Amino acid sequence: MIAYLIRRIWQMIPTLLGVVLLVFFLFNWVGGDPAYVLAGKMASPEDIANIRHQLGIDRPLWEQLWIFIRQIVSGDFGDSWSTHEPVSQIFRTRLGPSMTLLIPLMILETAVAVLMALLVSAFRGSLLDRSLMVASTMVMSISLLVYIIVGQYVFASVLGWFPVKGWSQQLSQNLTTYAVLPVLLGLLVSVAPSLRLYRTFILDEVGQDYVRTARAKGASNSRVLFRHSLRNALIPIVTILGLTLPGLFGGALITETLFNYPGMGLITVQAVQNNDVNTVMAATLLIALMTITGNLLADLGLSFVDPRVRLGGKS
Amino acid sequence: MKGKTIPQIDRIDIQVIEESQSAWLSFGKGELDMIGLAGQFAPMALTGDRLKPALIQRGIRLDRLIDPSIAYYFINQQDPVLGGMSRERIALRRAIFMAQNDEEMIRVIHKGQAFRNAYPIPDGVEGSDPNYRSVLNYNPREANHLLDQMGYAKGPDGYRRLPDGKPLSVRYTTSLSSQDRELDEMMKKSLDRLSIHFESEKLKFPEIIKAERQCRVQMRLSGWIADYPDGDNFMQLWYGPHIHENNGSCYQDPVWDRLYEKTLTMPASLQRDTIYRQLARLLELNGVTKVSTSHIRNVLSQPWLLGYKAHPILPSVWSYLDIDDTQRPKP
Numbered sequence: 276m277i278a279y280l281i282r283r284i285w286q287m288i289p290t291l292l293g294v295v296l297l298v299f300f301l302f303n304w305v306g307g308d309p310a311y312v313l314a315g316k317m318a319s320p321e322d323i324a325n326i327r328h329q330l331g332i333d334r335p336l337w338e339q340l341w342i343f344i345r346q347i348v349s350g351d352f353g354d355s356w357s358t359h360e361p362v363s364q365i366f367r368t369r370l371g372p373s374m375t376l377l378i379p380l381m382i383l384e385t386a387v388a389v390l391m392a393l394l395v396s397a398f399r400g401s402l403l404d405r406s407l408m409v410a411s412t413m414v415m416s417i418s419l420l421v422y423i424i425v426g427q428y429v430f431a432s433v434l435g436w437f438p439v440k441g442w443s444q445q446l447s448q449n450l451t452t453y454a455v456l457p458v459l460l461g462l463l464v465s466v467a468p469s470l471r472l473y474r475t476f477i478l479d480e481v482g483q484d485y486v487r488t489a490r491a492k493g494a495s496n497s498r499v500l501f502r503h504s505l506r507n508a509l510i511p512i513v514t515i516l517g518l519t520l521p522g523l524f525g526g527a528l529i530t531e532t533l534f535n536y537p538g539m540g541l542i543t544v545q546a547v548q549n550n551d552v553n554t555v556m557a558a559t560l561l562i563a564l565m566t567i568t569g570n571l572l573a574d575l576g577l578s579f580v581d582p583r584v585r586l587g588g589k590s
Numbered sequence: 591m592k593g594k595t596i597p598q599i600d601r602i603d604i605q606v607i608e609e610s611q612s613a614w615l616s617f618g619k620g621e622l623d624m625i626g627l628a629g630q631f632a633p634m635a636l637t638g639d640r641l642k643p644a645l646i647q648r649g650i651r652l653d654r655l656i657d658p659s660i661a662y663y664f665i666n667q668q669d670p671v672l673g674g675m676s677r678e679r680i681a682l683r684r685a686i687f688m689a690q691n692d693e694e695m696i697r698v699i700h701k702g703q704a705f706r707n708a709y710p711i712p713d714g715v716e717g718s719d720p721n722y723r724s725v726l727n728y729n730p731r732e733a734n735h736l737l738d739q740m741g742y743a744k745g746p747d748g749y750r751r752l753p754d755g756k757p758l759s760v761r762y763t764t765s766l767s768s769q770d771r772e773l774d775e776m777m778k779k780s781l782d783r784l785s786i787h788f789e790s791e792k793l794k795f796p797e798i799i800k801a802e803r804q805c806r807v808q809m810r811l812s813g814w815i816a817d818y819p820d821g822d823n824f825m826q827l828w829y830g831p832h833i834h835e836n837n838g839s840c841y842q843d844p845v846w847d848r849l850y851e852k853t854l855t856m857p858a859s860l861q862r863d864t865i866y867r868q869l870a871r872l873l874e875l876n877g878v879t880k881v882s883t884s885h886i887r888n889v890l891s892q893p894w895l896l897g898y899k900a901h902p903i904l905p906s907v908w909s910y911l912d913i914d915d916t917q918r919p920k921p
Contacts, residue, residue, distance in 0.1 A: 311799040316817065320834050323803075424611060432615040439616040440607070532608045535616075544608065550796040 276578075283574070287567050294563040299343050302552050302559075303336065309356045309550040330356060343556070352557040357549035362557045365542055372442060373538030375449050376530065377523045380461045385516060388466050392473035393500055396481055408474075411467040419464045419526060423533045426460045440535040457530045465526065469515075476511050480504040509580040517573025521566045591897040591912060598897075598912035620919050623895045627888035632701040635890065649893030649917075653900035654886060658714045658816035660707060660824065662881045663687060664839035665809045671752070672760065672808060673840075675876065678753055681740040683877025686760060686809070687726045688733035689780040692882050699772055700885065707884040710824045710870050714902055716858045717821025717866050725871075726880045730783040737784060750785050759787035761808040765795045773811060805833065805840040811882065812838055816903055820858065821866055825850060828873060841878045894918040 310326040311318075327333045331342060346352045352362035395404040431439040437456040443449050480486065481504050489503050527540030535541070539558060546554035591598075607613040610628035617625040627635055635642060641652040665683050667673045672683060696704045708724030711717045741753035752758045762777045764770035770792075778788040791808075793801060801807045817823050826832055829850050830842035849865050849872075856862040873879045891898050894917035897910045 307794060307797050308800050309796055311803060312796040316814075316836065318835065320803075427612060427615055432618060435619070438621060439619055440612050441616075441621060533612055535605060535607045535609075535612055541608075545606075548794065550794060 280571075280575075283571050287571075290567060291560075291563065294560065295344065295347060296340075298556050298559050298563075299340055302556050303339070307550040307552070308332065309552065312550065313356065347560065353553055355546070355551050355554045357546065357551040357554075362554050365554060366539070366557065366561070369537060369539045369542050371538075372449070372536055373524070373527055373531070373540060375446065375454050376457055376461070376527060376536065376538065377520070379450065379454065380458050380465070381516075381519060381523060383458065383462050384465045384469060384519075385512075387462065388469035388473050389505075389512065391466070391470050392477050393505065395470075395474050396477040396504070397496060397500055399478060399481075408471065411471050414463060414467040419461070419529050420533070422460045422464055423457075423530065426456060427533070430456055440533075442535075442537050453534075453536075457534050457536065461523075461526055461530055465523070472515065473508070473512055476508040477504055480507045483507075506580065510577060513576040513580055514573045517569040517571075517576065518566070520569045521562050524562055524565065591910060594912065597909040599908070602908045602911075617890060617892075620892060622892075623913065624889060624891040624898060627703075627890055629699070629701045629703050632703045632888065636703075636888065638702075639886075641890075645890070651891045651893070651895075651898075653889040653891065653898065655900045655902055656713050657885045657887045658712050658819060658902050659813060659885055660710060660712050660881050661704070661811060661813045661883045661885070662710070662879050663690060663809065663811050664879045665877065666805055666807055666838075666840050667842070667878060668805045668840045669808050671758070675843075678740045678742075680875075680877045681736050682742065684726060684874075685733035685736045685742075685784060686781070686786070687874075687877065687880035688729050688736075689783045690880060690882065691728045691776075691780065693728070695776060696883060698776065699769065700883065703886045703888060704883040705886070706882070708881050710827070710873065710879075710881050711821040711866065712816070712824070712884045715816050715819050715821060715824065717825075717863055719863065719867060719870075722867065722870065724874060724880075726874050733784055744785055748785060749787050757787070759789050761789040761791050763791040763793060763798055763801065763807045763810045765798060766792055777811075802838040803834050807838060810838065819903060821862075822853065825853065825866060825869055828869075828878060839878050841873075841876075843872070843876065846872050846876075892918075 308327070310323045310330065310332070313326050314322045324333070331339060334342075350363060354361055355365060358365075391407065395407050398404050427439055431437045438453060441453045443453060477500075481499075486499055486503055489499050494503070524540065527538060528544055529540070530536065531538045531540035532544050539561070543555065543558045545551075546558065605613075605622070607616070610630060613622065613625055613628070614631045614634070616622050635645060636652070639654060641650065645652075665672050665686065667675075672679065672686075692706050696702060696706065707713070708726070709719050709722040711719065713720065737750060742750045742758065743753075745751045745757075750758050760777075760781055762774065764773050774790050778790075781788040798807065798810070802810065802812075814824060814827060827836050828839060828841050828846065829837060830844075830847045833840050833842060846869060849869055853862050853865050853869075856865075870881075887900065887902075889898070889900050894914045896912040896914055898907060899910070901907060
């Protein structure tokens with residue numbers, strides 16, 4: 276296992292290098308020049324040139340790339356171009372709020388989608404199955420933005436069940452008060468595609484010979500579903516879970532912006548609006564790193580759910 | 591606040607809320623103590639210039655003042671298609687300005703929270719002139735007549751062409767915000783009135799500023815708010831040596847510059863105001879700019895917030911505020 280981990284981490288380096296080059300050249304091409312806004316309303320061309328010099332964006336491209344690589348290796352991404360706060364400090368303070376939203380959402384989404392998929396698989400073709408599939412399609416067809424706008428109005432403003440927006444320094448208060456509505460609305464949107472997908476995985480297994488054999492031997496419905504079908508269906512589910520985290524981060528851009536939640540999503544949106552390329556590049560790299568790590572975790576998870584998978588050894 | 595030492599509040603939490611609906615609903619629930627009312631929510635909070643009775647009953651207060659600001663259209667004077675000082679080009683620019691329906695802009699975009707102001711120096715700023723009469727008021731019939739006279743004939747596609755027969759279109763630069771999408775639609779409508787092709791250039795705000803300072807923006811609706819309450823802060827926007835700085839229209843006219851330089855040596859006075867009027871008129875006659883509107887600032891505050899008084903220029907009112915905890919709802 277350790278040898279496998281080292282090999283996988285070693286393999287991550289060229290992937291990350293590719294991402295670094297892509298991010299650097301992409302943002303140099305489309306990132307824009309923040310000096311004109313940072314200089315203020317009454318700035319002269321000299322003021323703007325000074326700011327460009329301070330930001331280092333007047334240097335040759337290869338020199339800027341070298342600085343960027345050094346920043347990544349040292350973990351010090353310099354200061355935000357718009358707020359002058361160290362980017363690493365921004366991430367340290369913003370990652371917590373984002374995780375307060377994303378981790379409960381991911382756990383709930385997986386649990387609810389798997390349980391519902393098992394339920395509809397058990398009653399395949401029934402009214403319940405068809406109703407849930409139609410409802411899933413309808414739920415998926417509407418943007419998260421609409422859910423949030425309507426949800427804030429109905430549940431927070433009219434019914435008063437939740438705060439409209441907000442954030443506290445206490446984790447318990449965030450989990451029980453401020454994160455509840457964003458997580459529930461995020462769950463509403465994300466559970467539908469997962470349910471449809473997981474249902475397919477489980478139904479694929481339900482049709483297999485080993486399931487027929489188990490039934491022939493007198494195994495109960497729940498035993499067939501939970502002990503036999505689910506364990507095999509978990510293999511693609513775990514693979515997909517590994518790729519879910521960066522996707523959830525994408526949803527956090529919208530959720531955090533509308534709930535004014537001080538997480539990575541909100542700061543990334545603000546950084547894009549302000550041409551704060553330093554912060555945007557670091558956030559993009561973080562998402563890339565999350566994707567690669569998610570893949571690795573999925574592979575590791577597979578070895579737990581599927582005894583046939585032997586990491587680093589003979590299968 | 592009488593007799594109290596300042597500041598009274600230990601911590602001020604200034605929240606930049608990207609979505610105005612969140613801000614509005616949050617204020618409605620008492621989660622925010624005060625809020626700058628976004629234009630789109632003005633119809634929900636105000637009837638004309640007064641707070642709705644339901645909000646008055648809740649003890650919510652409205653502070654309303656005229657922002658010392660202007661929104662003005664400008665056309666790049668160095669642009670190869672629209673720029674230059676020939677009679678045809680000046681006529682074209684004036685026609686474009688005359689096709690802009692400012693009243694519709696106030697109604698649709700600003701939900702009534704703005705008013706027509708044609709003078710470059712807004713109300714409340716030294717040198718303003720509430721009696722100034724613009725020569726570029728909304729008049730599409732006159733604008734079309736002007737274009738016909740100057741040889742901007744319509745082609746087979748029904749759109750006007752330049753007097754030399756080359757295609758004519760106006761590139762209008764706006765940001766990516768939802769309000770700016772509405773501005774695009776209004777400009778398209780305005781140019782359709784003249785049978786001129788509309789082109790939209792969408793840039794992020796910092797990129798707009800960069801393009802403007804490099805004289806690459808063809809036409810834009812820009813804004814300026816007073817840094818100090820003197821007319822010079824506004825008139826400098828068209829001063830020739832300020833090209834690549836704040837002179838987004840890249841206008842350089844020796845006559846205008848000489849007059850402006852004269853005002854720099856003068857105190858605020860009737861004589862200086864007279865020159866300001868000449869400068870404003872020249873901007874219109876040369877088709878450089880059309881000042882469109884000035885805005886109204888509405889700030890709503892909860893009954894438990896004490897001591898707030900809106901100030902047109904000074905943004906730091908925080909030290910004069912207090913909170914009456916007995917009135918504030920418990921979280």
